[in-house]
Amino acid sequence: MTAPRLLVLQPSPSDPLAKLGDWLEADGVELHLVSLKEEPAPTDLDGYQGVICLGGEMGALDDLEHPWLADVRRLLSQAVAKRLPTLAICLGAQLLAAATGGQVRRGPNGPEVGILLVAKRDGAGKDPLFADLPWTPDVVQFHHDEVHLLPPGAEHLAASPKYPNQAFRVGACAYGLQFHIETTPEIVQAWAAKAPDEAACARAGHFDQDFLEEAHRDLEEVWHPFVQRFAKLVRGELAPAGPMGTPLPLV
Incomplete structure (x- = not known):
């Protein structure tokens, strides 16, 4: 059986696939990584069974400095139209929202930084x-x-007290996560060193090595199975949500 192939769009070297790549490759998924600062995005999604879009330091609408952002939004819109399983993280979630009719803006409540909780919304109970x-x-x-307004018809899946639109689904199987699940302690520490003003908004000790190592063990326990479910969605072993998929019972 041929391994499913995912297009991975990486806007910035500072946010690599990291754990997300390890988990997907262990699940038999082939990854085609495109580093957008170094090479053009594909013109279409032919030959791919899914899409991942990672984060970066730029804004979702900073097209003057990064003209390839328009190509990313076009591909994410195509992915939704083609019902390709899509996982868009942080900047990727903002690009997904902007590509499908949502609104993105500078968050009025300042940076949201650190190891924090999000809370599932009611719609998450029936999401695969x-x-x-x-x-x-x-x-x-x-x-x-932040994603200020969700795209029309999007399912709201998770919120935080500071910024409510933390996770959402557009269509049957395109997911936006405002937060990160792919990191390592070293990646987070590098972000803190590069953006000290933002890092100063985190609680004390959130960038200590021991704290981050323990936090990432907890993160892996929760989010590795989530990524395994995404891989099943890509392989067609898990039905998508929505009217054309199979709704799950509420938990």
């Missing part, structure tokens, strides 16, 4: 990826922009 998550899973936050 979110239903089995704890109600308040830990995540890595490191952003100052």
Whole structure:
């Protein structure tokens, strides 16, 4: 059986696939990584069974400095139209929202940074990826922009007190996560060193090595199974949500 092939769009070297790549490759998924600062994005999604879009330091609408952002939004819109399983993280979630009719802006409440909780919304209970998550899973936050308005018809899946649109699904199987699940302690520490003003918004000790190592062990326990469910969605072994998929019972 041929391994499913995912297009991975990487806007910045500072946010690599890291754990997400390890988990997907262990699940038999082939990854085609495109580093967008170094090479053009594909013109279409032919030959791919899914899409991942990672994060970066730029804004979702910073096309003057990064003209390839328009190509990313076009591909994410195509992915939704083609019902390709899609996982868009942080900047990727903002690009997904902007590509499908949502609104992105600088967050009025300042940066959201550190190891923090998000809370599932009611719609998560019948979602194939979110239903089995704890109600308040830990995540890595490191952003100052927000998805201000969800795209029309999007399913709201998770919120935080500071910024409510933390996770959402557009269509049957395109997921936006405002937070990070792919990091290592070293990646988070590098972000803190590169953006000290944002890092100063985190609680004391959130960038200590021991704290981050323990936090990432907890993150892996929750989010590795989530990514395994995403891989099943890519392989066609898990029905997507929505009217054309198979709804799950509420938990």
